[in-house]
Amino acid sequence: MPNFNDLIVSFQTLELQDKPVIAHASLRAFGHVEGGPDAVVTALIYAFGGVMMPTHTYKTMVTPEGGPANNAINYSRREWNRHAVPYTKDMSADSLMGSVAENLRQRPEAKRSMHPILSFAGVNVDDAIGKQTLENPFAPILNLADQEGWVLLMGVDHTVNTSIHLAERLAKRKQFTRWALLDDGKQQACPGFPGDSSGFQAIEPDVRPYTRSIQVGEATVLALPLRILIAKTMDRIKKDPLALLCQQAECERCMAVREHVRVRAQG
Numbered sequence: 001m002p003n004f005n006d007l008i009v010s011f012q013t014l015e016l017q018d019k020p021v022i023a024h025a026s027l028r029a030f031g032h033v034e035g036g037p038d039a040v041v042t043a044l045i046y047a048f049g050g051v052m053m054p055t056h057t058y059k060t061m062v063t064p065e066g067g068p069a070n071n072a073i074n075y076s077r078r079e080w081n082r083h084a085v086p087y088t089k090d091m092s093a094d095s096l097m098g099s100v101a102e103n104l105r106q107r108p109e110a111k112r113s114m115h116p117i118l119s120f121a122g123v124n125v126d127d128a129i130g131k132q133t134l135e136n137p138f139a140p141i142l143n144l145a146d147q148e149g150w151v152l153l154m155g156v157d158h159t160v161n162t163s164i165h166l167a168e169r170l171a172k173r174k175q176f177t178r179w180a181l182l183d184d185g186k187q188q189a190c191p192g193f194p195g196d197s198s199g200f201q202a203i204e205p206d207v208r209p210y211t212r213s214i215q216v217g218e219a220t221v222l223a224l225p226l227r228i229l230i231a232k233t234m235d236r237i238k239k240d241p242l243a244l245l246c247q248q249a250e251c252e253r254c255m256a257v258r259e260h261v262r263v264r265a266q267g
């Protein structure tokens, strides 16, 4: 059962020194951690130069009466809008983001970025957090890459590796528009919304030679440099515009990307 000290010692064996990280974590994957998410977050802050995690709030999303075509959205289906929660700066991250990300967000010294759906929270990464805009939701990750930042996957795989979305965008893959309900009742359009990530594990062989792996409790913790992840993902999409899409027949966003690639090839 790892405790706070075990976590720090383990994280230090990754030898990232003072590099900032974007982290993704499944607390459950560790088995039992003494001190829970609080111990994990404190150890991350101690062991790395800065820590950022996604604190996305999909619960704010609404469907408007109309919008761009081929946007993987059915504008006539708005019955879920009444379940949307208006965005506020201090709303909790979706439970999907995990208890570690929510703990980081709640730290008094943490900053949270501005996006009503795709926010990030972090400690000692103020520059990155400040870079986000509605049009460029993944700018904080690009900033971390410029600072030689790393991705940490703690008990999770590349299907939650948000940084791959940045590389998709840089590779000019089709992006989407989504809408967030604001607390004044307005619907805020959010362009630059990413596609589906459920096919992302296919990047693993490309980045394996650059990936450091340690065992912490029952969890495998992977670390890989952002710049290489972004470059390898862009290479992959350049060679095959359909790379990293999922194979589910009903996946609307992957279908929309395929359609976009098909039309562009005819162009």
Ligand SMILES: [Zn+2]
Residues within 6 Å of the ligand: 196, 197, 198, 199, 245, 246, 247, 248, 251, 252, 253, 254, 255
């Ligand atoms: Zn898909």
